[in-house]
Amino acid sequence: MRLHHIGVVVKDIERSRKIYEKILGLRLLRRGPEDPFQKVKALFLGVGWGEGIVLELLEPTDETSPILSFLKRGGGIHHLCFEVEDIDRTLEEIKGRGGRVVCEPLPAVGFDNRRIAFIFPVDSILVELLERK
């Protein structure tokens, strides 16, 4: 398991991208396709160098987006995403240790069309799991 990205909810991903690029020197890695399930658009910024940690900027595209209420409370860092080798096995382990899964993994909805799942906040942190390619 390794930290893969930090999800940040913002009002306007392009406006925020320019700020992160300018002030901190982050670099645009890619723009994600709009996600019709989560009703978000996303882009990915490289944070520093040498280890591939990514900042994922997320913008709600619809009044029904599940991240809209978070944005209305101010937005900001929304979740931490950990990359795992085998998402089914990791979910079983986490459930066995008392973690609760928000939704079972769905195909082709996460970063890079890989399988993802969310764990109900661990202490205060919403955790996403992303299966390695």
Add this chain to the structure above:
Amino acid sequence: MRLHHIGVVVKDIERSRKIYEKILGLRLLRRGPEDPFQKVKALFLGVGWGEGIVLELLEPTDETSPILSFLKRGGGIHHLCFEVEDIDRTLEEIKGRGGRVVCEPLPAVGFDNRRIAFIFPVDSILVELLERK
């Protein structure tokens, strides 16, 4: 510049540590000394493996702690810390690009007694800089 740690404000660092250890399998790296300036105690958890990203759990120790108001609003992820080679040079660069420094580097107050500085939130994220050893 590389992501060094994610600062998380919690009510009780030992209680939260146990949750992160149990559910996510994070490991305790060290407990920090109590910080008389920031009025916090801290501990550091290893996140995943192989790249040394750290979760810094922070607990206010006093009613005058600058992180208390953040805790009262719910706590959670508070800042991102980037490790830099030369903190003075990086601060000059960031100021030249429009960033604003909360406090200039202070000796021996950050992680591992290294020099730190804070940058006013970049978009929505409070940024700490930590000088490499």
